[in-house]
Amino acid sequence: MTTRPQDIPALRRKLLAWYDESGRTLPWRIRPEDRARGMVADPYAVWLSEIMLQQTTVPHATPYWEKFLAEFPTVQDLADAPRDRVLTLWAGLGYYARARNLHKCAQIVRDEFGGAFPDSEAGLLKLPGIGPYTAAAIAAICFGEATNVVDGNVERVISRLRAVQNPLPPAKKEISALAGQIASPKRPSDYAQALMDLGATVCRPKNPDCSICPWSKYCAARAAGNPLDYPKKLPKKKMPTRYGAVFYLSDGENLLLRRRPETGLLGGMMELPGTDWREDKADESDWLSAAPLKLNWEKAGQVQHVFTHFKLRLTVYRGEGILPKGVHAPLSDLKDYALPTAMVKAVKVGRNF
Ligand code: SF4
Structure with missing residues (x-):
């Protein structure tokens, strides 16, 4: 018909x-x-x-x-x-x-x-x-x-x-x-x-x-x-995975954040400091070389987030110490910071560790 x-x-x-x-x-x-x-x-x-x-x-x-x-x-x-x-x-x-x-x-x-x-x-x-x-x-x-x-x-x-x-x-x-x-x-x-x-x-x-x-x-x-x-669809391409690490660094009251570059993915949003996101899994020493401080970092866990064109797997490291320069966000007011969902997940892992 x-x-x-x-x-x-x-x-x-x-x-x-x-x-x-x-x-x-x-x-x-x-x-x-x-x-x-x-x-x-x-x-x-x-x-x-x-x-x-x-x-x-x-x-x-x-x-x-x-x-x-x-x-x-x-x-x-x-x-x-x-x-x-x-x-x-x-x-x-x-x-x-x-x-x-x-x-x-x-x-x-x-x-x-x-x-x-x-x-x-x-x-x-x-x-x-x-x-x-x-x-x-x-x-x-x-x-x-x-x-x-x-x-x-x-x-x-x-x-x-x-x-x-x-x-x-x-x-x-x-x-x-x-x-x-x-x-x-x-x-x-x-x-x-x-x-x-x-x-x-x-x-x-x-x-x-x-x-x-x-x-x-x-x-x-x-x-x-x-x-x-219906609708008929072309087969989907497999989604690539990217890997990275973020650092949950707190002095007990504040959390260290930074702002992402203005342009590009999540431009202008806040994030935990961390590595680039790459398609190959780096080893731990590579990740730790990007840490904002030399500390005894503990691995708190992993988070996964799906963006439109790729999956992101972030390893979350946790540490306590005096915060270096950057945005010091009070732990009680994190909702006032423009954290994208991937970072909210990472903060939860760091916080609950
Ligand atoms: S619900 Fe959709 S598939 Fe069913 S009769 Fe209506 S238009 Fe057709």
Whole structure:
């Protein structure tokens, strides 16, 4: 079964009717009934949610979104905040380049746009950290522009609906074109959010619930009984592992930290002093030559963390002594330091040893 051009109005109608009835209520979202009461979406709140949701799920992102909105109620407040505070609030969400871009973007909106986000997909695309998906989503959700919003959820739904045989990522263009054929020009904001919701709550990766899906009658994968075969994907490359060591050095009250270089992975975040991360396992004497002090270091344990393109294995050494120059972070206030998750894990190992 394939979707015929004459089915497109029905696909739009059924998806929007399902959304009116069953779409999610989210703190940054204006539901159709809210809009009928005159409420409008706040581009700042929607932008924040979209940037956070690029890397995580709604339940994980929501508390971060609430923290940001409570501390920085407007884009101006966020732009005025010290960058370190932004990184600290972001810590735990990962992908820290996004936090740096978030701050940069807020400053550009403040300085060049008088505190108001550009109101078109093309204008939004010029801002740092806003790629094609995010620009399309904000333009549709906040400004009612009839864009074509395609994220991983939407790729899954469309590839199942149309039984797209090409694997991802090469099939991205084809799927985007198919999605664009169905997108609603009349209710772009609701349509974009409806399709996201369908992917997140019904056409789920592992257990799609075709019995309640508004598109079940038109879905090629459901008709063939094989939704889980889609989207087709190219085989994944094996992820390399990198190795390194970090040093948990404390004087009993403070912990020695340092700031990572501004650019590159985890740029500007705090970390325990340590070695470079390399693809070959060094031996212990190599690791210890990078220690911030000559001490009787004890091996406290190992931590593993998975980044987008590699796994990291860190050996954690622990020592006590007078802290050399660097950032001396009170052990009782470590939450005020922008420590990425890999370092939070290493600090725990050092602390509990
Ligand atoms: S019918 Fe099933 S596989 Fe097809 S779009 Fe709906 S939930 Fe996904």
